[in-house]
Amino acid sequence: xxxxxxxxxxxxxxIDKLTAAGVIISGAVANDMSIDVYxxxxxxxxxxxxxxxxxxxxxxxxxxxLRDEFLKSCKDLNVKEWHEFFKEAKEMGDVKFHICxxxxxxxxxxxxxxxxxxxxxxxxxxxxxxxxxxxxVHLFI
Amino acid sequence: xxxxxxxNLNVNKxxxxxxxxxxxxxxxxxxxxxxxASGEIMEVLSSDxxxxxxxxxxxxxxxxxxxxxxxxxxxxxxxLKKG
Numbered sequence: 001x002x003x004x005x006x007x008x009x010x011x012x013x014x015i016d017k018l019t020a021a022g023v024i025i026s027g028a029v030a031n032d033m034s035i036d037v038y039x040x041x042x043x044x045x046x047x048x049x050x051x052x053x054x055x056x057x058x059x060x061x062x063x064x065x066l067r068d069e070f071l072k073s074c075k076d077l078n079v080k081e082w083h084e085f086f087k088e089a090k091e092m093g094d095v096k097f098h099i100c101x102x103x104x105x106x107x108x109x110x111x112x113x114x115x116x117x118x119x120x121x122x123x124x125x126x127x128x129x130x131x132x133x134x135x136x137v138h139l140f141i
Numbered sequence: 142x143x144x145x146x147x148x149n150l151n152v153n154k155x156x157x158x159x160x161x162x163x164x165x166x167x168x169x170x171x172x173x174x175x176x177x178a179s180g181e182i183m184e185v186l187s188s189d190x191x192x193x194x195x196x197x198x199x200x201x202x203x204x205x206x207x208x209x210x211x212x213x214x215x216x217x218x219x220x221l222k223k224g
Contacts, residue, residue: 023163026167027164029171030170030199031203078161078165079162088168092168092172
């Protein structure tokens with residue numbers, strides 16, 4: 001199982017699904033997987049530098065009425081924020097965050113500098129399709 | 142190993158991950174395992190119920206030897222030998 005590949009299509013930009021993605025990426029990196037995250041539509045918005053670390057700009061995907069409970073529980077349980085999971089995973093292993101070029105432009109992100117510091121590059125859809133074909137595990141969140 | 146054998150182990154490194162939730166203990170274990178030598182013993186302290194299932198599986202995949210778990214009051218002591 002060593003050095004197997006995970007391809008994760010991160011469409012969602014909601015705070016609950018981003019947290020789930022962070023936990024999954026962390027587990028994969030702890031298991032020595034190589035992980036390519038393709039950040040698609042709403043995900044690309046969340047990865048914008050001026051949005052990522054501002055919880056107020058991110059909604060819940062489900063049970064919007066439970067947002068406060070979710071955030072409080074995460075804090076009480078010492079759960080990292082999603083972008084902290086992403087950054088730590090990158091520091092620990094082979095994790096790359098590729099931003100979809102179209103998605104970026106939709107939200108006003110044209111250059112890699114417009115996104116969080118752990119974003120690697122801006123790519124086209126073919127990169128994602130190829131990675132999905134080659135991966136051992138392929139997830140869409 | 143049984144509980145008394147585990148308690149008598151000469152532990153080279155203890156990772157105290159109590160107070161973090163999944164995947165915290167696993168990430169801590171992953172970070173620290175790189176700092177000990179093959180054949181050395183590591184102990185992971187975790188208050189997260191999932192860790193006692195996660196670590197044995199992780200050991201199996203990573204080539205480490207899972208030695209056993211002692212359940213203390215409110216947390217687990219999970220022992221492994223680095224492969």
